[in-house]
Amino acid sequence: MAFEPVLTKGIGELDLVDIEVYEKQGGYQALRKALKQMTPEDVHAEVKKANLRGRGGAGFPAGVKWGFLPDDGRPRYLCCNADESEPGTFNNKMLIEYNPHLLIEGILLAAYATKAAQSFIYIRGEFKRGYDVLVKALAQAKAKGYVGDNILGTGFSQEITVHRGAGAYICGEETGLLSSLEGGRGEPRLKPPFPAVSGLYGMPTVVNNVETLCNVPFIVDRGADWFLSIGTEKSPGTKIFSVSGMVRRPGNYELPLGVTLRELLEEHAGGLLPGRTLKAVQPGGASSPVLLPEHLDLPLDFDSVPAAGSILGTAGVIVFDNTVCMVRTALYYAEFFSHESCGQCTPCREGTAWTARILRRIERGEGTMHDLEVLRSLKEKMSGTTICLLSDFSITFLQSVLTHFADEFEAHVRGKACGVHSLEVRSA
Ligand SMILES: Cc1cc2nc3c(=O)[nH]c(=O)nc-3n(C[C@H](O)[C@H](O)[C@H](O)COP(=O)(O)O)c2cc1C
Ligand code: SF4
Missing domain, CATH: 1.20.1440.230 (NADH-ubiquinone oxidoreductase 51kDa subunit, iron-sulphur binding domain)
Structure with a gap:
């Protein structure tokens, strides 16, 4: 049976940017369910059980990260990392431009679970179109009562502010992002303290990637057990692999984690250009060491790729053939x-x-x-x-x-x- 995409379902077929279309596909039902039937602790527990590993590069479990926030009465913040500057990586861009309400719903659920006072989306400066799409989608969500005060009459309130970066790769690093969001130079800070303890304006802060947050509505709606049934035992769920370089069909492919490099390249990305031979592949953007043709049967997940000497990183898969120096x-x-x-x-x-x-x-x-x-x-x-x-x-x-x-x-x-x-x- 063909694999049914989760995060990218409907993209290219439906105008999911329109909130009415998104709602008809079941959009904002997870938010409704969480706010009316679940406590913030329930939502947190479900995400933790699902072992949703961060999609921004390190693969750190989101539920565990949320648990690091100290319960000391200070306001908490949620920052969505939409800086996506890693060369060869373009899956966040697609989600933002073609499924913005999924991201907004994911942010609202994460804000509810972490009891955040306010949420921010820090978006890469070059993503002007994505910024415009998000601003419009947020206005639609506000008009429908999903964002703002007393959401769906439940007493839960949340504002989401979209902030544009100015085109610096380093503002994708979470503490550089926070420095920039505060209005300073985008300079990373020494860790510890980690953002969970001292983040935005020195307050407890969660920073999560766009794709990580887009998974949350599905986990809340369908349950952790459903999520755990996709992918591998230690890397559950799907991943949007951004394939670029010397293949016939470069693009974003959402597949279960653990798909082999061979399947991704040969079945989905159309294989190499005619007459070429595979030389090497970077599985996780510009920052990752190369894999070799002998790794074609390697499962692409957060543990198998490091075991082979590279990293899954952002899953920006860059393909080099014999013509590349x-x-x-x-x-x-x-x-x-x-x-x-x-x-x-x-x-x-x-x-x-x-x-x-x-x-x-x-x-x-x-x-x-x-x-x-x-x-x-x-x-x-x-x-x-x-x-x-x-x-x-x-x-x-x-x-x-x-x-x-x-x-x-x-x-x-x-x-x-x-x-x-x-x-x-x-x-x-
Ligand atoms: C130099 C550098 C650049 C980074 N760029 C990004 C980025 O563009 N987007 C992103 O989500 N994470 C990026 N990260 C990782 C973030 O610091 C952070 O770990 C991530 O946003 C956490 O989200 P996640 O747990 O949901 O993956 C970068 C890290 C480093 C060191
Ligand atoms: S903080 Fe240090 S390591 Fe990071 S980009 Fe700046 S100079 Fe480089």
Whole structure:
């Protein structure tokens, strides 16, 4: 039996942006059920039981995170992370633009469960269309009594504020996001204290990704046992895999967690372009180490991918075939991370800039074997030494391709030329 999508059901067929259409599909029923039949503790317990793991990158269980909020009388806040800046990742964008009421309902349920005083959606600056869609959807939801004071006459009140970022990757990191939302520079903060204890304006705060929150209405409506019946034992539910790169049908594919890389690429994304061979795949956006063709039968879930040496991350699956030069790709990423470093930490600010400078030299055929040694030594200097993980992330792809595609780097250094692109020219 074909798998029936959950979060993406109706997208491309129905105008779910229209609240009436969303309601006809059962929309806002979970909110009604929660507010009328469940306590906040019941909703929290159901999400915890469902083991809904965060979809923003780390896979941390949402129900456990909500449980870290101290019960000390201070106001609590809920922030939806809609910054989605990870290269190769575009599933939040689709949910926001084509199913905004699902996100609003998920936020309301999470706010109810965590007893949040106010909710925020921090949306990536470039998502102008998504921002407009959300503002319009919120006005519709307010007019219907789903947002605002005394929602559905139950005494529960919640305002949702949409805040646009200004195009910085680092504002996707949760504490950078909070700094930016407060009106300061988007600079990450040292953890601990974690946002659950000291977040927005120093108050207990939950930060959850768009896709994480979009799962909540289904868990409340259909129950944790239903959710646990999809995916794998430790990674239940579906995941929207954003597939890009050298495949015939790039796009978003919602599939059960644990689907194999082979099924995702061959059955859903249409396989490789004609005459090409698979070289490598990044399963979790630009920040993830590469998987190799030998990993095609690997289940894509939060535990199997790390066991194979990479991370599921955002499930932004980037496919490289035999025509892609890994040196040039590493340079492209290095320039991205150097540009996006906020500059607070020396290993990150200097390390990302020098990595890009060295790779530029190697790519031009002016590098030395010593440059390769320097690049290989970056792990001990740039991992675990900074305020946030951008520094660590900036070198994961590079370290993996230096290991698996050392010949390409050496061809650039010793042969002063790109082996891959000259091969392509020769075969053309
Ligand atoms: C450099 C960096 C960038 C990040 N960018 C995003 C992002 O764009 N969207 C996101 O949801 N999480 C991002 N994260 C992860 C967040 O810090 C946070 O863990 C996440 O929003 C929590 O939501 P979840 O538990 O629902 O996954 C990023 C983390 C780092 C270190
Ligand atoms: S690791 Fe980089 S991005 Fe993160 S806080 Fe330090 S300088 Fe800023």
